[in-house]
Amino acid sequence: MFDAPAPAIVDRMLAAQQHAANQFGLRATGQRVWGYRGRTLSGAAGPHWLRVVCAEAGAEGGKLWNGPSTSRALPSSVPRPDLYRIRDWTTDAYAYRAELYAFAPDPIVSPRPVLDEDPGLPEAWWKDMGAALEVLAEVPPPTDREALREEYLRRVIPQFTGHQVDAVTWTTAHGDLHYGNVTRGPHIVDWEGWGRAPYGYDAATLYLFALLVPETAARIRTELAPVLDRPEARTGLLTVCAQILQAQDRVDFYGELAGPVREQLAHL
Template sequence: MFEPPGPTTVDRMLVAQQRAADQFGLRATGRRVWGYRGRTLSSAAGPHWLRLVCAEVGTEGGTLWTGPSASRDLPAAVPRPDLFRIRDWTTEGYAYRAELYGFAPDPIISPRPVLDEDPGLPGAWWKEMIAALDALADVPPPRGREAVREEYLRRVIPQFTGHQVEDVTWTTAHGDLHYGNVTRGPHILDWEGWGRAPYGYDAATLYLYALLAPETAARTRTELAPVLDRPEARTGLLTVCAQILQAQDRIDFYTELASPVREYLARL
């Protein structure tokens, strides 16, 4: 998903990945999938998917660390790979968590978070996705799990979009529902950041991350209308817009999205 980190981090994470595979009696194979700045490393491991997450000792254990394990209690109507086993250890100032998943039987929609072209998703896919988002939104937001903090959105929405925030309808969201985290099943991957977010936040991410392909974005907006047409989805849309514009100078695909997001805000 992201570029490999520096050589020192690569070497350290590969050693840890080998240790994790040994603990599960497996061998990591295939393409390596790196997380942001080498914080995670994932790859196939036999019939499973092996994900390794790392943090400096003393900084592990927060919501990002516990997100995948906590997601095991979500309803079956939210399609995601099974998380079978977890192993934790520390060494040389770093804490590691290895997670062994069932392998998603279908490929991800895009090799990067945004869409550059129409992925050709059928109507049935969108219906299943909306049903999954509805099932997730019905889950009471877990105490202490926040995908988006209220103080944050009330600050960045006026600053970066010029719009004001009124009442916020809160629901439970995945929190990072981009096209590299969804398969053609659909199965939803990467549950580390899920929690409370403004209504429509996940659907807004899918829509706005399609803006580089205007015809696809129009189709996406139509398919997600059952969510995005609701008045309470406005704050979710504005939150994602603000996040894109805030990070446009440091994340490449946000740089690409900035102009179409501004055009969208001008029409809003």
């Protein structure tokens, strides 16, 4: 998903990946999927998928660290690879967690979070994804997990979109539902940031992250209309717009989306 980090981080994380594979009695195949700045390293290990996450010693724990393990309590009808086992260990400077997953049999939809071309997803895919989002939204929002804080969205929405925020309808969301985190199954992966978010936030992410392919975005807007047409979804849409515009100068694909997002804001 991200480029490889600095060589020293690469060496350290590869050693951690090998240690984790040994703990599980498996062999890492050499496939490497890097997280942001090398904080995570994932790849195949035998018939499974192995993810290693790292933090400075003493800084482990918290929402992102425990997101995948706590997501196991979500309904099984939300399609995601099973998390089988977890191993924690520390060194003098770093803490590590290894998570062993079932291997999703289908590839991710896009190597980037945004769509650069029509992925050709069938109608059944959207039906299944819509059903999964509906089930997830019906889960009572957890009190100890916030995908987004209310004070954050009330600050960034007016600042970056020019719109105001009225009452917020809160639901449970994946929190990072882009096209690099969904497979053609569909399965939804990377649950570290799940929690409370404005209604429609996940659907808005799928829609707005497709704006570089206008015909596909129009189709997605239709497929997700049962969510996005509801008045309470407006805050979820505005939140994703604000996040894109806030980060447009720091993240390339957000910069690419900024123009189409401004066009969307003119219609909200």
